Amino acid sequence: MIYIIAVLLIIVTFLITRLFYVERGVESITKQLIDINENKRDKKLTIGLLSKRIEALAEEINRIIQVKKQSKANKIKSENDLRQTIANMSHDLRTPLTSIIGYIQFLKLDNISEDEKKEYLDIAEQRAKSLECLLNDFYELSLIESLDYELYLQKININKILQEVMLSKYADFMNRDIRVNIEIPKENIYIVAEEKSLERVIENLLSNTVKYAKDTVDICLKIENNMVLLRISNIDKDLTLDDAKHIFDRFYMADKTRSDKGTGLGLAIVKGLVQKMNGDITADIIDKTLNIYCKFQIIKS
Known part of the structure; x- marks a missing residue:
C-alpha cells in the first residue's frame, strides 16, 4: 500500500x-x-x-x-513599385508633352515661314504619336496584369507564328544590316497559347532586338525538358547583369536607351502575356550576349 x-x-x-x-x-x-x-x-x-x-x-x-x-x-515592395511606375510614367509623358507644347508655341510666332511651320507640325505629330504609343502600351499592360484578364488558350502551331512574324520583321532587320540566324525544327511544334498574344510576344521580342542588336541575331526554337523553348540572342556590349535582371520591369531601360527608341513597356507586356499563357520567360547575359528564353507547355501531336 x-x-x-x-x-x-x-x-x-x-x-x-x-x-x-x-x-x-x-x-x-x-x-x-x-x-x-x-x-x-x-x-x-x-x-x-x-x-x-x-x-x-x-x-x-x-x-x-x-x-x-x-x-x-511584399506590400512595401508593391507600393514602391507603384510609386516608381507613376514617377517613370510621369517622366515619359512629360517629355513628348513638353515638346508638343513647345512646337505649338513656335507655330504661333509671326516671323516663321511656311516650311518651318510644316517642320514644326511634323515634329509635334511625331511626339504626339509617341505619346499615344506610351498610353496604349500602359493601358494594355494594366489590362494584362489585372486578375480578371483571361486569354483563350488553345493548341497553336508556334513554328507557323514565328515564321510569319519573322517575315513581317525581315525588312526591319535588313534596314539595319542585321544578320539573322534561324534554327527552327522541320516538324511542327504545338503549344498551349493564344494566337494574337503569342504574335504580340514574338513581335515585341523581335522589335526589341531590331532596336538594340549590333550585327547578328540568333533565333532558336526547340523542345527541351518536355517544354518548348524559344531563345532569342543578340550581342549588346553595353548591357550589364543588372540590366538582364530588370529587363522585364515596367519602364525599365538602360540609361543609354532612354530616348525615342521605346516606352520601356514592351518587354513588361511580353512577360505578362507569357505568364498568362502559363509559360515562363527569363533573361541572362553571357559573353556580352543578351539571351531571352521563353518556355511554353508542349502539346504532343
Whole structure:
C-alpha cells in the first residue's frame, strides 16, 4: 500500500511539475506575442519545452509570423513599385508633352515661314504619336496584369507564328544590316497559347532586338525538358547583369536607351502575356550576349 501511494505521489508530482512548465511556456508565448504585436517587433517566438504539442504550436505561430512579415515586405515592395511606375510614367509623358507644347508655341510666332511651320507640325505629330504609343502600351499592360484578364488558350502551331512574324520583321532587320540566324525544327511544334498574344510576344521580342542588336541575331526554337523553348540572342556590349535582371520591369531601360527608341513597356507586356499563357520567360547575359528564353507547355501531336 505504501508502495502504491509512493508511486502515485511521484506521478502526481511529475504531472504537477509538467503542468507548471506547460503553463509557464504558454505564459511565455502569450507575453512574446503581446510584445511582438504592441511594439511591432520583428522576431520569432523562442521556447523550449518538454511538450511536443506546445513546441509544434510555437512553430506554427512562427510560420504565421513569417508569412505576415513576407506579406508586409511584399506590400512595401508593391507600393514602391507603384510609386516608381507613376514617377517613370510621369517622366515619359512629360517629355513628348513638353515638346508638343513647345512646337505649338513656335507655330504661333509671326516671323516663321511656311516650311518651318510644316517642320514644326511634323515634329509635334511625331511626339504626339509617341505619346499615344506610351498610353496604349500602359493601358494594355494594366489590362494584362489585372486578375480578371483571361486569354483563350488553345493548341497553336508556334513554328507557323514565328515564321510569319519573322517575315513581317525581315525588312526591319535588313534596314539595319542585321544578320539573322534561324534554327527552327522541320516538324511542327504545338503549344498551349493564344494566337494574337503569342504574335504580340514574338513581335515585341523581335522589335526589341531590331532596336538594340549590333550585327547578328540568333533565333532558336526547340523542345527541351518536355517544354518548348524559344531563345532569342543578340550581342549588346553595353548591357550589364543588372540590366538582364530588370529587363522585364515596367519602364525599365538602360540609361543609354532612354530616348525615342521605346516606352520601356514592351518587354513588361511580353512577360505578362507569357505568364498568362502559363509559360515562363527569363533573361541572362553571357559573353556580352543578351539571351531571352521563353518556355511554353508542349502539346504532343
